[in-house]
Amino acid sequence: MTLAARSLKLANRLDGVSVVLEPGRITAICGPNGAGKSTLLQCLAGLLAPDGDEVLLGDAPLPTGRERARRIGYLPQVGEIAWDLSVAGLAGLGRLPHGDRGEEQVAAALAAVDLTHLANRPVSTLSGGERARALLARVLAGEPDWIFADEPLAALDLAHQLALLARLREAAARGTGVVLVLHDLALAMNHADRVLVLERGALAADGAPEQALSEATIASVWGVAAHWLGEPGARALVAG
Amino acid sequence: MTRPIPLFTLLILLAIPLSLLAGRVWLDPWTTPNATIILAELRLPRALLAVIVGAGLGAAGAAMQGYLRNPLADPGLFGIAPGAALGAVASFWFGYAASAWLLPLFALAGAGVAMALLALIAGRSAGVALFTLAGMMIASLAGALMSLAISLAPNAFAMSEIVSWLMGALTDRGWAEVRLAAPLTLAGVVLLRLAGPGLDALTLGEPAARSLGVNPARQQWLLILGTGLTVGAGVAVAGIVGFVGLIVPHLVRPLTDRRPSSLILPSALAGALLVLIADCVCRVLPLVTELRLGIALSIVGAPFFLWLLLRMRREAWL
Numbered sequence: 001m002t003l004a005a006r007s008l009k010l011a012n013r014l015d016g017v018s019v020v021l022e023p024g025r026i027t028a029i030c031g032p033n034g035a036g037k038s039t040l041l042q043c044l045a046g047l048l049a050p051d052g053d054e055v056l057l058g059d060a061p062l063p064t065g066r067e068r069a070r071r072i073g074y075l076p077q078v079g080e081i082a083w084d085l086s087v088a089g090l091a092g093l094g095r096l097p098h099g100d101r102g103e104e105q106v107a108a109a110l111a112a113v114d115l116t117h118l119a120n121r122p123v124s125t126l127s128g129g130e131r132a133r134a135l136l137a138r139v140l141a142g143e144p145d146w147i148f149a150d151e152p153l154a155a156l157d158l159a160h161q162l163a164l165l166a167r168l169r170e171a172a173a174r175g176t177g178v179v180l181v182l183h184d185l186a187l188a189m190n191h192a193d194r195v196l197v198l199e200r201g202a203l204a205a206d207g208a209p210e211q212a213l214s215e216a217t218i219a220s221v222w223g224v225a226a227h228w229l230g231e232p233g234a235r236a237l238v239a240g
Numbered sequence: 241m242t243r244p245i246p247l248f249t250l251l252i253l254l255a256i257p258l259s260l261l262a263g264r265v266w267l268d269p270w271t272t273p274n275a276t277i278i279l280a281e282l283r284l285p286r287a288l289l290a291v292i293v294g295a296g297l298g299a300a301g302a303a304m305q306g307y308l309r310n311p312l313a314d315p316g317l318f319g320i321a322p323g324a325a326l327g328a329v330a331s332f333w334f335g336y337a338a339s340a341w342l343l344p345l346f347a348l349a350g351a352g353v354a355m356a357l358l359a360l361i362a363g364r365s366a367g368v369a370l371f372t373l374a375g376m377m378i379a380s381l382a383g384a385l386m387s388l389a390i391s392l393a394p395n396a397f398a399m400s401e402i403v404s405w406l407m408g409a410l411t412d413r414g415w416a417e418v419r420l421a422a423p424l425t426l427a428g429v430v431l432l433r434l435a436g437p438g439l440d441a442l443t444l445g446e447p448a449a450r451s452l453g454v455n456p457a458r459q460q461w462l463l464i465l466g467t468g469l470t471v472g473a474g475v476a477v478a479g480i481v482g483f484v485g486l487i488v489p490h491l492v493r494p495l496t497d498r499r500p501s502s503l504i505l506p507s508a509l510a511g512a513l514l515v516l517i518a519d520c521v522c523r524v525l526p527l528v529t530e531l532r533l534g535i536a537l538s539i540v541g542a543p544f545f546l547w548l549l550l551r552m553r554r555e556a557w558l
């Protein structure tokens with residue numbers, strides 16, 4: 001079921017963004033600081049109400065409350081965990097919209113992020129990478145149709161970035177729509193199926209990574225002269 | 241995780257008979273003259289009131305800490321306890337405190353005004369920060385007005401009565417207070433328990449909690465009403481009894497899975513046990529006059545608070 005937004009507007013933050021997102025694909029939202037990436041992500045996830053037109057899931061408006069929470073998983077940029085829960089307890093929070101303990105789903109989510117062996121460990125004892133995977137397991141445990149994640153790869157080393165992207169790719173292969181805010185253009189270029197480039201709250205480019213993140217777009221949106229090295233799927237961005 | 245619930249229930253069931261017998265004069269049901277009357281009219285209602293007041297404060301403390309995501313939160317932060325205390329002080333000031341019903345009703349009215357103010361100021365945005373600041377402002381205002389009332393007390397007797405009452409105690413309380421506090425506290429604990437899943441979601445911060453389907457406004461209403469009923473009823477019948485809401489969740493947390501929702505009922509039971517035991521100690525200590533419950537708990541609570549701060553400084557996690 002597609003997720004569509006027509007002419008999304010939010011005072012001083014979004015200026016008429018229209019997109020139709022398809023399930024089973026990884027879509028990256030890129031753009032300079034302050035371009036409105038997180039705002040767009042939250043509008044699409046139903047967490048911010050845009051001015052005017054609404055977001056549609058299929059042909060119907062995005063549901064609200066627990067129904068929306070069952071359909072849409074959201075991973076915020078700041079991975080706050082206020083209490084020292086166990087890893088399984090943290091993943092279990094993803095079942096709150098369902099009102100069950102979902103032991104099976106929690107176990108599957110932990111297995112997907114390779115944290116089964118740490119299920120009973122307090123989250124305070126995890127490394128940064130394990131913690132990021134545990135937070136992703138919380139979203140996966142809810143078995144949402146859509147995953148919206150704001151900078152999920154920030155503060156992770158390369159190995160953990162690739163591991164997390166692999167888990168998201170698996171989720172996409174199962175039919176889940178994955179939408180990521182990414183600052184690292186090379187990760188977006190190599191791992192996304194589609195890239196939305198935002199500039200000052202408006203869509204500057206939208207398409208396959210090779211087109212949306214062209215050197216011309218990077219120069220015009222980021223103001224940086226840069227060129228891509230390597231082959232499609234294994235690109236590296238070099239400035240200058 | 242339900243392990244602490246049977247544990248604290250059992251301990252309360254053991255502590256109540258002990259509390260019935262404990263006092264400046266230990267009671268022997270078979271030989272003490274008028275033992276039945278003393279038990280039925282004095283000690284039983286007092287023990288039950290200790291359970292009720294402690295349960296309310298424990299549950300409110302657990303819910304507050306969960307809501308504010310802060311282990312230093314205390315029910316007093318919402319301004320409801322000071323509001324209730326201000327209502328009670330007003331009843332002393334105007335000379336209505338002699339009536340058994342008017343003092344608690346004034347206190348409940350004070351709690352109600354504090355709750356209404358809180359809802360009015362913070363309710364629209366439903367943000368935790370504004371909510372906390374509004375509560376602190378109400379607490380500060382109520383504290384200032386209480387000080388004003390004490391300094392302008394109509395006579396020395398009224399001043400002494402106010403100060404003594406504010407220290408918190410269960411002395412000379414009876415079935416009337418039990419009948420007043422029990423239903424309100426029970427309703428409050430139920431509301432706080434209903435807020436449990438939302439508090440669990442708030443573990444991940446406000447945006448993630450909203451993404452998990454939590455309605456911030458509903459959550460805030462449950463907290464205001466639940467805390468208002470439990471704390472308001474407690475202050476109305478026992479005065480200011482501090483530190484229970486702060487200490488108890490810390491004692492209980494290691495026995496649970498650390499989800500805020502898992503903490504509310506065990507904290508209610510542990511709070512009941514703590515106040516019950518503290519009240520027994522107040523009665524048994526060989527002092528000229530009975531030690532006030534609020535003072536006893538503060539003497540224990542303040543060092544605990546300091547220990548907590550030191551531990552938090554060591555553990556970057558908190």
